[in-house]
Amino acid sequence: MAMTPVENLEDLYENAPCGYLSLAPDGRIVKANATFSAWIGFSQHELCEKRLHDLLNVAGRIFFETHFAPLLRMQGFFNEVALDFVTNDGSKIPVLANAMERRDDEGGLLFTRITISKAADRRRYERELVDARAAAEAAKRELQALNASLETRIQHAVEERFRMEESLMREREMSELREQFIAILGHDLRNPLASFGGALRMLRRERLTPQGERLLDLLQGSILRMAGLIDNVLDFARGRLGGGIGLNIKSEPLQPVLEQVVGELRAASPDANIEADFAISKPVPCDHVRVGQLASNLLGNALTHGDRNQAIRLQAITEQDEFVLWVGNKGKPIPQIAMKRLFQPFVRGGASGQGLGLGLHIASEIAKAHGGTLTAESSNVETRFTFRMPLARARDEVRTVSQRSR
């Protein structure tokens, strides 16, 4: 049977699993155990010539003096103070120290006893905690900054959205106003004109003097021209205000429409000589009213500017893959300089004070809307306006234009 070993108090002090230091009231080390001596690298004898300060780094010294020493004086002990000791070879030992004052019966300070435990792992852990806290706080600040910037960005986006909606609303209001304006304009101008026309037809049934008949012819011509002007003004307004020229494509025969236009103009200008020639052998998919308007505008232009004593000619034919309609008149040629601006709005030709200068512009726009062209040639022999419109391509392009313009 093994003997139970007897604990040796001297050995317990010297080789305890912690360091022991005893300080005199002036801070000098008066006793240190072997464990501490081994840790710090000074012999016990060497230690007794030092003060606690000498074993601390600068930060530790200042902290000890400003914090731990006052605490020790006030309450007679301190626990779990973190310190760094500096060893004989200059390396650092992080420790936790507990201290207690030993006083005599009269309260005079005899010793300060300090126990020292190594705390490298604990210090590392604390350091990590501090670092983690710093990282968390940095992350928090970053998050706050991000939040702030997000809020600003959202606010900007919302404001932008509001602005866009507002401008969209304004746009819509404008568009509605425009439609109303155009509708009212058309209605208000056309209605009285329709009354004129109705009255004129009723007057035709009356028995009239030849003078009266002539006056009625003049009136009818004026009504027709006025209706054309109104159409042009409305189309121009639509085009300029953003509505575009709308097309209503039909494939019904075009010739009757054109014949009617020619008939109306003949009736309105009885003294003029209009020769019409049709060779439409294929369906022409187009907006009949618009093409009629184009023809009417070209004829009206010829009647206004051409030589009244010579025939005005209109020809409408389908070629291989094109529909071609031209109107020619005799008379003074269009000056070269005017040719360039012929299809711009409000350009009025020569001496006659008639029209707004919209007829050719609208005709040109109608041609474009059909994917075609309107060109002019003018010489001493003839002034001729030619509308060409592709038949094959027409469908697609016309539809596209038509959709875009709606």
Place this chain on the structure above:
Amino acid sequence: MSVLHRNNVRITGSGDRPVIFAHGFGCDQNMWRLVHPAFEPRFKVVLFDHVGAGRSDLTAYRSDKYASLSGYAEDLIEIARELELRDVIFVGHSVSAMIGVLASIRAPDVFESMVLVGPSPCYINDGDYVGGFTETEIEELLDSLADNYMGWSAAMAPAIMGNPDRPELAEELTNSFCRTDPDIAKEFARVTFTSDNRADLPKVGARSLILQCRDDVIASEQVGRYVHDRLPQSQMTILNATGHCPNLSAPKEVISAIDGFV
């Protein structure tokens, strides 16, 4: 906001002549607990905590104001003006010695005499001047604050609270230490240990007493002599006490030195 609340000002004593006690870096007005009672019978004793320390109003702390000792000096003057004190005997420990120097230059009408305990106008060595520390050492100190606050401020409190014999002391200290905001302490340490008030010393008009401990690792005797040489009307007393806090370690010596001076 009341200045008296901001600085946790306490007034005791039955005399007329005012003594203001100011604590240094690391503690609060408790630093004077063993000294001020001796003056109560004959003086009006004024104790306070610097903003950021003890039971001061932490919400009054502003990094820009307290980035220099002048901010603390302003507070000291405000306290004296608020209490309408004249011919004040100012007793300042450690960094508060320099705070008092600055205040007395700014408000010479308030301060009649100064007692500077362990003063240092500059802790960092500069050419021939020996402040006691190199710049690197001070940076090391400031860097180490984080470690020490983890091991000390947080861990100390429960131990003190568990001291059943002296509950009043425990509570005071616990409150004081628990309320030491680590960030404020770090800034106070920086302003304390990086200030240089050497040029201000000759401007002081009040008479002054320097109390110097032997073996003070924070403010050496050499630094004390430097202050004594440059303060116009100063005397110096070397105490037998060691360390930086004679107000705690040798209160009787401190009391009799102050008594002899006033």
